[in-house]
Amino acid sequence: MPADKLSGTLSGIAGEYFVAAELSRRGYVASITLRNTRGIDILVSNADATKSVGIQVKTNQGDKRDWMLNQKAEADTAAKLFYIFVRLKRLELPEYYVVPRAAVAKYVREEYKEWLARPGRAGQPHAATEMRTFRDQANEYRDRWDLLGLG
Numbered sequence: 001m002p003a004d005k006l007s008g009t010l011s012g013i014a015g016e017y018f019v020a021a022e023l024s025r026r027g028y029v030a031s032i033t034l035r036n037t038r039g040i041d042i043l044v045s046n047a048d049a050t051k052s053v054g055i056q057v058k059t060n061q062g063d064k065r066d067w068m069l070n071q072k073a074e075a076d077t078a079a080k081l082f083y084i085f086v087r088l089k090r091l092e093l094p095e096y097y098v099v100p101r102a103a104v105a106k107y108v109r110e111e112y113k114e115w116l117a118r119p120g121r122a123g124q125p126h127a128a129t130e131m132r133t134f135r136d137q138a139n140e141y142r143d144r145w146d147l148l149g150l151g
Contacts, residue, residue, distance in 0.1 A: 004090065005061055015059025015086035016041050018094050028150055039076065042084075046150040052080070053148050056101075058134075059086040065097070066135040073132050074109045077102040082148060085134065085141075097141040098148060099134070108132040 006014065016032055023030035023044050030044045045052035058067040067085050083104050085097040111133060116126050136142065 006088070011059045011061055011088055012057070014088060015094070016057045018086055018088075019055065019057050019084050019096065022096060026145060028148075040081070044148070044150065051150050053150065054078075054081045056081070056083050057086060058083060059088060061088045061090075065095075065137060065139070066133050069104070069108060069132040069134055071130045071132060073101075073134070074105050074112070077105045083134070085136070096143055096145075097136050097139075098144040099136070099141045100147060103141075104134055107134055111135075 005011075020030040020032050020042055023042070027047055028044050029047065029049070030042050032042055033040055039056055040054035041057045042055040043052065044055060058069065060067050065085075065087060078101055081101045083097075083099045083101060085099065087095040087097075089095070116128070118126070120126050141147070
C-alpha cells in the first residue's frame with residue numbers, strides 16, 4: 001500500500017512530469033531537462049518552435065499553497081523563465097500556479113524582509129536564513145498558463 005505522502009524526491013519528480021504532461025495536453029512541446037541543468041526543469045515551446053520559455057517546477061503536498069525556495073530566488077528575474085508551483089493532492093488532480101520569475105523574486109524579497117522585521121514566537125528577532133517562501137493565497141496565478149506567452 002503506498003504511503004500517504006511521497007518523499008520530497010518523488011514528489012518533485014511527479015511534479016515535473018505532471019507539468020510536462022499538462023503542457024503537452026495544451027499543445028506545447030515540453031522537454032524535461034537533465035538533473036544538472038541549473039534552474040530549468042522543463043524547456044517548453046509552442047508547436048512551431050517560434051516561442052519558448054524555461055520552467056522551474058516546485059512541488060508541495062497537502063492543503064497549503066506555499067512552497068519553499070532558497071535565497072537565489074530573490075535575484076532570479078530573467079524574462080523568459082517561470083516557476084510552476086504544483087500542489088499535489090492525494091488521489092486528486094494537481095493544482096498548478098504559473099508565475100513569472102520576476103514576480104517570485106519580488107514576492108520572496110518583500111516577504112523575507114517583513115519576516116525579519118517581525119519578532120519570533122518568544123519576541124526575539126528572527127535569525128537570517130537562506131530559506132524563502134512563496135505563497136499564492138489569493139489564487140492569482142492558479143492555471144495562468146497564458147502568462148507563458150506561448151500562444
